[in-house]
Amino acid sequence: MSEETVALYLKSIEDCYLKELPVKIISIEEDGYILDRTIMHYEGGGQPGDRGKLIIGDKEVFIVNVIKRRNRIVHLAKELVEGKEGILKLDWERxxxxxxxxxxxxxxxxxxxxxxxxxxxxxxxxxxxxxxxxxxxxxxxxxxxxxxxxxxxxxxxxxxxxxxxxxxxxxxxxxxxxxxxxxxxxxxxxxxxxxxxxxxxxxxxxxxxxxxxxxxxxxxxxxxxx
Ligand SMILES: [Zn+2]
The missing domain is CATH 3.30.980.10 (Threonyl-trna Synthetase; Chain A, domain 2)
Structure with missing residues (x-):
């Protein structure tokens, strides 16, 4: 388990079907975002990391993978946009x-x-x-x-x-x-x-x-x- 990010899909089978989620940005690392909660699975346990978007204001950031690093769930982003909150959107089809x-x-x-x-x-x-x-x-x-x-x-x-x-x-x-x-x-x-x-x-x-x-x-x- 991560110390900070709540992984909602762990709660119930219904929560594995969440496709979109308002989130708070806890911190921005050199390559991605740490969020208060997530619907994105992080790479590991025989399953790939999820992909999708983080919408911050009128900007769209592509999340290319999600990993666990030093006990933190990191949403790896193609580019980094500053912000305090956003909407996380899963590449649901994949x-x-x-x-x-x-x-x-x-x-x-x-x-x-x-x-x-x-x-x-x-x-x-x-x-x-x-x-x-x-x-x-x-x-x-x-x-x-x-x-x-x-x-x-x-x-x-x-x-x-x-x-x-x-x-x-x-x-x-x-x-x-x-x-x-x-x-x-x-x-x-x-x-x-x-x-x-x-x-x-x-x-x-x-x-x-x-x-x-x-x-x-x-x-x-x-x-x-x-
Ligand atoms: Zn399983």
Whole structure:
């Protein structure tokens, strides 16, 4: 968590759908803005940083990426315009595609663990594409892996205190990788399929993922939008 910037998309699944937000500018760094709150995801956890605009008065500043640096969320800007407040606008078209792929990744990783006991070591999603690195090889996947959108499962997000985390409910997740300073953990739950601690953004229902392709390449699984 950042010390200053509240990341609204961590609160609930509905907040992952915020496209525009009035913000206060806390400080201006050499390459970007620190804001009081944000709807933009910062790069990390297998999901790219968001892009968009910060409108300051009658000026538009392009936000080219969002990163975490020295525990601060920095909205990297193409140019810097002075100001105390602004309106943050997300490149929603890009972000929504990333949300679909991220949700699909959770479901695939969960099915792999449930059906084959295979853990995901690493995953990365992009706009319309994603990949998962597994601890061991697999070549044949059941039909369910190709029907995650058709299953139309609801997705929820909620926070729980770290000490109340039941590790047995979060088997496939690497909880050791969570920052030690974290007191609350954001859980993303896909009804009947998965529960995982995650700071990324996701869709409300797996039906939103739409048509996708999926292929196994041994220890690597690739998937993408049709
Ligand atoms: Zn996630």
């Amino acid at each position: 972000r929504y595609e990333i949300m679909k792929m991220h949700t699909l990744q959770h479901a695939i990783s969960a099915l792999l663990y449930d059906k084959h006991g295979i853990k995901t070591i690493q995953s990365q999603v992009y706009k319309g594409y994603g990949e998962i690195l597994l601890e061991r090889e697999i070549y044949d996947l059941e039909d369910e892996f190709y029907l995650i959108n058709e299953m139309a499962r609801e997705v929820k997000r909620y926070s729980i205190q770290k000490e109340n985390l039941n590790p047995s409910l979060l088997k496939r997740c690497n909880l050791e990788r969570l920052p030690k300073s974290l007191t609350k953990v954001s859980i993303v739950e896909i009804d009947g399929i998965d529960k995982c601690a995650c700071a990324g953004t996701h869709v409300k229902n797996t039906s939103e993922i739409g048509k996708y392709w999926l292929r196994t390449m041994g220890r690597r699984i690739e998937f993408g939008k049709f």
